[in-house]
Amino acid sequence: MNSKPHFLLDCDPGIDDAFAIFCALEFAHLDVITTVSGNVSIENTTRNALHILELAGAEVPVHRGADRPLRVEPVTATEIHGNSGLGTYVTPEPDQREQPTGATQAILNYCSSGDAVIVATGPLTNIALALDADPTVADRISHLYWMGGGTTRGNVTAFAEFNAWCDPDAVAVTMASGINLTMFDLDLTNQVLFGASEVTRLREASTTRATFLADALEFYQLSHDASTAGKAMHDPCAVLGFLRPDHFTFRSSNIVCSDTDGEQRGRTLVSFDGDELLHRVAVTADSKEVIDLILMAIIDPGGAQ
Numbered sequence: 070m071n072s073k074p075h076f077l078l079d080c081d082p083g084i085d086d087a088f089a090i091f092c093a094l095e096f097a098h099l100d101v102i103t104t105v106s107g108n109v110s111i112e113n114t115t116r117n118a119l120h121i122l123e124l125a126g127a128e129v130p131v132h133r134g135a136d137r138p139l140r141v142e143p144v145t146a147t148e149i150h151g152n153s154g155l156g157t158y159v160t161p162e163p164d165q166r167e168q169p170t171g172a173t174q175a176i177l178n179y180c181s182s183g184d185a186v187i188v189a190t191g192p193l194t195n196i197a198l199a200l201d202a203d204p205t206v207a208d209r210i211s212h213l214y215w216m217g218g219g220t221t222r223g224n225v226t227a228f229a230e231f232n233a234w235c236d237p238d239a240v241a242v243t244m245a246s247g248i249n250l251t252m253f254d255l256d257l258t259n260q261v262l263f264g265a266s267e268v269t270r271l272r273e274a275s276t277t278r279a280t281f282l283a284d285a286l287e288f289y290q291l292s293h294d295a296s297t298a299g300k301a302m303h304d305p306c307a308v309l310g311f312l313r314p315d316h317f318t319f320r321s322s323n324i325v326c327s328d329t330d331g332e333q334r335g336r337t338l339v340s341f342d343g344d345e346l347l348h349r350v351a352v353t354a355d356s357k358e359v360i361d362l363i364l365m366a367i368i369d370p371g372g373a374q
């Protein structure tokens with residue numbers, strides 16, 4: 070029986086974050102969830118994380134994180150994720166309670182023994198705050214997998230992807246920290262599109278979780294350009310890039326956040342040249358296989374080896 074990998078998920082649920090949590094529960098030992106403000110407020114991202122775990126029948130400690138970026142004014146993406154962060158669903162008070170310690174301390178505790186793996190699917194504020202509290206934590210993170218950035222494009226401005234734009238200073242701090250990381254940017258995640266057929270596959274499952282996510286997915290798709298085959302399912306790519314790397318290709322690189330203000334705020338500049346390449350960019354995804362893995366995590370939980 071192969072033991073599943075362990076990791077901490079830092080997220081801002083968020084509809085695609087919800088799909089990522091189900092992937093994490095299916096293919097790994099999800100040890101800890103830390104929440105961050107991003108798609109919606111920290112109140113809502115934290116409540117949504119707890120609710121998604123209840124829907125999944127999973128008990129994972131949830132630690133509330135930053136309620137705003139390091140410096141810039143907070144923004145949200147309610148036009149894509151709905152006011153609650155889960156489409157039109159009004160998330161009830163969860164039965165499961167959040168942990169008393171905040172996300173920064175939870176991240177430092179989780180990394181204390183070294184070789185920690187973190188997957189981040191929101192703004193990098195919590196990672197930056199942990200680095201600020203103890204810069205040596207970078208030495209105890211074996212790898213950070215981040216959904217964010219845009220090598221050739223943005224989705225907030227022409228240059229900036231939402232997670233990077235939301236907290237550009239946190240991106241700059243994280244990229245400069247010495248942490249080995251892999252970035253799953255918009256060029257990658259737009260290879261994994263969820264359209265009407267994925268909604269149908271979820272509805273045909275006729276389970277509470279699949280129906281809930283089908284409803285959320287239909288809301289999420291309202292914001293996409295109808296000319297495409299569907300809406301990019303961003304966040305599960307970072308989780309599966311860690312847990313099923315054979316379905317992706319990567320290039321060594323160095324990534325910087327070229328601007329934390331102005332017109333190019335949040336732009337991630339990627340260089341593939343140089344001697345010491347600390348980072349990687351995920352370049353291609355086996356789209357069909359990745360889509361099938363995401364749906365399997367929801368439709369056939371417990372089926373993963």
Ligand code: RIB
Nearest residue numbers: 083085190191231232303
């Ligand atoms: O740009 C896409 C990213 O921003 C995803 O993580 C989505 O959940 C939002 O946080």
Ligand code: CA
Nearest residue numbers: 083086190191
């Ligand atoms: Ca997210």
